[in-house]
Amino acid sequence: xxxxxxxxxxFTAAFADPMFWAALRNTLVITLMQLVLFFPVPIAxxxxxxxxxxxxxxxFVQSVVYLPHFLGWVIVISISTxxxxxxxxVPNLLDSMGLPRFSPMNSPEFFPVLVTLQxxxxxxxxxxxxxxxxxxxxxDELYEAAAVDGAGPWHRTWAITIPGIMPIVVLLLILNLGTxxxxxxxxxVLQRDNVGAEAGEVLDTYVYFNGxxxxxxxxxxxxGLVKGVVGLFLVLGANKxxxxxxxxxxxxxxx
Numbered sequence: 511x512x513x514x515x516x517x518x519x520x521f522t523a524a525f526a527d528p529m530f531w532a533a534l535r536n537t538l539v540i541t542l543m544q545l546v547l548f549f550p551v552p553i554a555x556x557x558x559x560x561x562x563x564x565x566x567x568x569x570f571v572q573s574v575v576y577l578p579h580f581l582g583w584v585i586v587i588s589i590s591t592x593x594x595x596x597x598x599x600v601p602n603l604l605d606s607m608g609l610p611r612f613s614p615m616n617s618p619e620f621f622p623v624l625v626t627l628q629x630x631x632x633x634x635x636x637x638x639x640x641x642x643x644x645x646x647x648x649x650d651e652l653y654e655a656a657a658v659d660g661a662g663p664w665h666r667t668w669a670i671t672i673p674g675i676m677p678i679v680v681l682l683l684i685l686n687l688g689t690x691x692x693x694x695x696x697x698x699v700l701q702r703d704n705v706g707a708e709a710g711e712v713l714d715t716y717v718y719f720n721g722x723x724x725x726x727x728x729x730x731x732x733x734g735l736v737k738g739v740v741g742l743f744l745v746l747g748a749n750k751x752x753x754x755x756x757x758x759x760x761x762x763x764x765x
Contacts, residue, residue: 520728520729520731524732530733532708533712533713534713536621536709540693540712543623543626544629547626548626548633549683551634552634552638553675555575555638556638556641556645556675559571560645560671572635574635579636583632583694583696586631586697594615595615595616596613596615598613600613600614621705624701625697643678644674653670676757684749684752688745690741691737691740691741692714699714713733713737716730717730717733720733
């Protein structure tokens with residue numbers, strides 16, 4: 511019984527901490543921005559790559575867009591600092607043009623956009639692999655029949671390509687929702703000090719600094735439990751919604 515009350519005290523302590531609510535707000539903003547801006551990019555990129563007729567050009571473009579995935583976040587942040595930091599290329603260029611000096615790396619308001627753009631550059635190319643595999647499984651005879659019926663490229667895309675990859679799109683979207691509150695610990699913690707804890711704190715860094723750094727294991731565990739429960743409900747809810755639209759999602763309706 512005592513352990514139950516200790517657990518409730520940990521939840522109360524977390525919810526009473528203003529920094530917890532700041533971390534939750536920042537996490538939700540970044541999550542929403544990544545779902546809106548990042549998730550569609552691999553799909554669009556896969557469609558573009560699939561439309562390239564020359565195999566040599568396609569392999570070259572794939573190699574270029576895959577390469578950033580193999581760079582560590584330390585390298586990505588270093589490159590961003592050289593370009594967007596206080597003494598980077600962009601602020602110096604703006605200064606030389608007589609425009610107000612602006613450093614995206616040190617702007618709290620721009621931080622959610624910054625981390626989303628970094629994620630797009632690093633992992634959008636790698637994310638196309640699943641969609642390219644789904645595109646490869648679409649029967650070419652469907653395109654040939656549609657072309658015979660007079661359907662143009664755009665019509666074939668909307669009538670054949672998009673429905674053909676929709677199951678994998680729905681599946682990956684649901685799986686992404688399961689980790690929606692985890693927005694990249696290493697990427698965030700490397701830049702948190704640039705914008706301050708109020709703008710740069712997310713739930714993952716909140717757990718780290720409270721649990722590992724400050725030794726408040728109970729509070730950190732309570733926040734981690736909240737993340738897991740929210741992720742579970744998001745997956746179940748999104749899967750139920752997918753069933754209503756005729757998609758199987760993570761598991762089919764018969765199971």
